[in-house]
Amino acid sequence: MATFNFKLCICFLFPLFCLVYNDSSILCEVGFCRTHLHDTGCTTPPIHCSVNNETHRGINLLSPTVCNCCEYCMPLYGEGEHCSRGGPGTGSTVGRCGDGLYCWPGEEDNYCGRMKSDCHSAQDRYDERERNGELGALEERPRCDGKGKYYKFECVPAQTCFCQADDGRRLFGEVLNLGVVTENTMHCGCSRFHDLMNSVIGSGVPAPVVGPRCTADGNYFPIRCINNICYCVDKITGIISKDYPTVHIDLERQSIAQLPCYEKDLDLFEEFDKEHPATFSSPCLMKQAEMVAEVLDSEEDEFNLDFFGGFPECLPDWTFGRIAVNSAGHKVCVDERGRQIENYHADRKTDPAAYNNMDCKCALTRKLMGDLPEKPVCCRNGNFRRIQCRRGMCRCVDSDGRQTEKETSDVTELSCYDNDTDWRTC
Numbered sequence: 199m200a201t202f203n204f205k206l207c208i209c210f211l212f213p214l215f216c217l218v219y220n221d222s223s224i225l226c227e228v229g230f231c232r233t234h235l236h237d238t239g240c241t242t243p244p245i246h247c248s249v250n251n252e253t254h255r256g257i258n259l260l261s262p263t264v265c266n267c268c269e270y271c272m273p274l275y276g277e278g279e280h281c282s283r284g285g286p287g288t289g290s291t292v293g294r295c296g297d298g299l300y301c302w303p304g305e306e307d308n309y310c311g312r313m314k315s316d317c318h319s320a321q322d323r324y325d326e327r328e329r330n331g332e333l334g335a336l337e338e339r340p341r342c343d344g345k346g347k348y349y350k351f352e353c354v355p356a357q358t359c360f361c362q363a364d365d366g367r368r369l370f371g372e373v374l375n376l377g378v379v380t381e382n383t384m385h386c387g388c389s390r391f392h393d394l395m396n397s398v399i400g401s402g403v404p405a406p407v408v409g410p411r412c413t414a415d416g417n418y419f420p421i422r423c424i425n426n427i428c429y430c431v432d433k434i435t436g437i438i439s440k441d442y443p444t445v446h447i448d449l450e451r452q453s454i455a456q457l458p459c460y461e462k463d464l465d466l467f468e469e470f471d472k473e474h475p476a477t478f479s480s481p482c483l484m485k486q487a488e489m490v491a492e493v494l495d496s497e498e499d500e501f502n503l504d505f506f507g508g509f510p511e512c513l514p515d516w517t518f519g520r521i522a523v524n525s526a527g528h529k530v531c532v533d534e535r536g537r538q539i540e541n542y543h544a545d546r547k548t549d550p551a552a553y554n555n556m557d558c559k560c561a562l563t564r565k566l567m568g569d570l571p572e573k574p575v576c577c578r579n580g581n582f583r584r585i586q587c588r589r590g591m592c593r594c595v596d597s598d599g600r601q602t603e604k605e606t607s608d609v610t611e612l613s614c615y616d617n618d619t620d621w622r623t624c
């Protein structure tokens with residue numbers, strides 16, 4: 199056994215020597231394990247990996263034995279099970295706590311318990327309210343990921359799902375809530391990438407940074423271009439698509455629609471594409487680039503051009519946004535193609551509060567719900583009305599349309615009821 203380790207050590211420290219030292223003493227050659235196992239045998243791995251049910255889970259890893267000959271299974275302990283935190287006198291650590299769990303010191307022994315995180319606390323509050331019977335019919339338990347952070351998206355029952363950051367902030371990207379279908383198709387990778395990009399470099403640079411193009415659901419647009427050369431990328435990861443690893447086109451000579459991954463439905467800028475065939479851009483990005491160029495020119499000419507309100511901020515899908523100003527100077531809610539949604543609007547002069555707080559979240563949700571019944575009722579400016587009613591019961595919702603307390607048949611009992619204003623019209 200000692201000689202094995204010695205050679206292992208040599209190969210580790212001097213790989214070149216090991217290559218040259220190419221006689222029968224190469225350690226992990228074919229057949230080694232068979233002979234070696236014959237000599238020493240393996241210990242039986244814990245059953246966790248082969249069972250992998252609710253109570254016995256584990257992951258297969260390379261065994262820490264010579265030439266990784268043996269099967270190796272690291273058990274993942276469940277909540278309340280004993281665990282080791284390592285250190286002298288604690289015994290050897292065989293497994294570790296499962297996802298979202300942490301090895302907490304207990305009175306006599308250590309045990310796996312939930313990690314402390316904002317998302318877990320939010321779940322605890324939810325569970326507590328459930329025990330107390332305070333939960334509304336349309337409330338959903340917050341979802342956390344394996345690290346205790348907020349899950350990539352959140353859903354409102356019978357409405358929509360939207361992307362969120364791992365700290366629970368709502369992000370760009372919303373789709374109709376289709377349960378399992380949404381689970382499989384909504385990844386929010388592009389949306390979360392933009393958020394990360396803005397937080398890391400956003401404020402440190404003078405001009406806006408252009409991130410990868412996203413689709414309205416927060417996934418990556420299936421095409422990415424470097425100057426005029428365009429490739430197909432994976433909608434989930436944003437890296438070059440496995441289906442078309444070598445395919446690319448040159449916009450100088452070919453149209454973007456020639457790429458096999460081009461999807462007409464996802465292309466919001468078809469008109470723009472026709473006018474600017476050799477660029478992969480959008481009206482908003484182009485406007486932004488023009489303004490940046492003007493500022494740079496003005497700096498060269500030694501005067502400072504300052505745009506009030508800064509450069510236009512394009513959304514991750516490269517559109518101008520979901521709020522537009524019409525010719526009358528009113529803000530209106532628009533969809534991803536710039537089409538006005540119903541008649542939601544706000545006028546700065548007659549209702550400055552509605553104008554300034556306008557977010558169009560309710561209007562967009564209604565738009566996504568299409569012909570479905572029981573759509574939420576919005577305020578005139580397209581925001582969620584704080585009281586929503588359905589089947590004779592009314593409930594309070596937050597600005598994202600999520601129910602916040604138990605529903606009741608008497609609106610005046612709701613905490614969001616305010617008798618100064620008519621709840622029906624916001």
Ligand SMILES: *[C@@H]1O[C@H](CO)[C@@H](O)[C@H](O)[C@H]1NC(C)=O
Nearest residue numbers: 245249250251252253254255
């Ligand atoms: C998981 O499998 C183990 C071993 O077969 C068994 O003892 C245990 O009851 C199973 N747990 C569940 C929840 O089925």
Ligand SMILES: *[C@@H]1O[C@H](CO)[C@@H](O)[C@H](O)[C@H]1NC(C)=O
Nearest residue numbers: 609610611615616617618619
């Ligand atoms: C709200 O209505 C109740 C009952 O009609 C009344 O007692 C109360 O003074 C009202 N509150 C305000 C702020 O007007």
